[in-house]
Amino acid sequence: MTPSEDMSGMSADETLAPSSADEALAPLSADEALAMDFALGALDRAERRAADLRLRSDPAFRAMVDDWTARLAPIDGETADVAPPAEIWAAISAEITPSLRPDPAPVAKQSLWQSLTLWRGVSFAGVAAALVAVAQVNPPAPPPVPGAPPQLLVAALAGADGKPLLSAAYDPLRGAVVLTPATQRQDEGKSAELWVIEGKNPPRSLGVIDIKDPNKHVITSDQLRGLESGATLAISIEPYGGSPTGQPTGPVVATGTLRAV
């Protein structure tokens, strides 16, 4: 603490002349004035940047700023809470995911995020824990143009870290899905299972796939009927041979939304 910082014994009105400019504030040390201004948030851009540099290099200054911050922080109690939209957590979660660990999402007050609701639905059904590791929040797909020929649909399936795992292309005319591995992934003794989530329906299995050679497994055209742009594809890691329950039970390692191209 600098000698001039401690003014607690003096009345501010005695030390600071009324209606005056900076020079009248002389008893207030320049450092403490700066710490005050910074904590209050009143500095302009260049001043803030300079003060920020000092914060990092000058522990005494930092202590002053911390003091003022702590002193003022309770005013935040006057600011009304505002619940952020549910998709913010999804975006944060995707950004902080270092691995393919399952990611339990916090219960959202209102979910605008379809797939999140769905996976939670799975959890509530007691079938599986909500293992959402979705990389991106996708805006809803535009409605298909009536009468237009069915378009090729593609989806990039990526993990929560944004790393692509697989790409999927679906040709409605041929009734076939072509899966292309984007990376190698080994899950010894486990099976990767492909799911499709359409609207508010529970995930529907498209069968077990081999991520290294995904087209070894043929998805029947029956399974693909009705696939539309906007449907979500997801891959979960299941016990060998696939989910024993018909719903995802293991971590979801990649998701992607089908889009018309």
Add this chain to the structure above:
Amino acid sequence: MSPPSPGAAELSALLARAADGDRQAFGIFYQRTSAKLFGIILRILIERTEAEDVLQEVYVTIWRKAAEFDPARASPVTWTATIARNRAIDRLRARGSRPSAPLEEAAEVRDTSPGADVLIDTDREAARLNAALAHLEPRHAAAIRSCYFEGITYETLAAREGVPVGTLKSWVRRGLMRLKTDLSALPEGHSA
């Protein structure tokens, strides 16, 4: 520093777990604190999409810096709120202007109560600070609130209020020094 409330202790524990890479703990931390932080950011930025953007940045920052959090130096609520305010103010400065709000608006009292018990501690501190602010000359207190809640510069507020910058700075600084004196005289909110 006063002993942490049970809520603050829980938040500190969640941050410590987050520092170890526990995303579930961080998810709970987010649930407990995000409405408060979003309120603070929104009040500074007004523009919702931008505020959402900043909120996301703030939590990613909190996640990355969780190991730096020191419960002996700051309460977890203050620590996170400070990150949120600083990030929002930086964004505001980068933008250069903001939708303007009158001075009076900043003096409004809270119209909704935070649901989480973790804020009880903060509420008590807020009552103490409010008592100290109430002792100040009203225009000094109003200027302090405007700067704090809106994150605006002295220059911006002075222009809006039609007073010289020097006068406004003097209001704020005299107010703050008086506040410091009064706060050190007032009993601690939860020492009893």
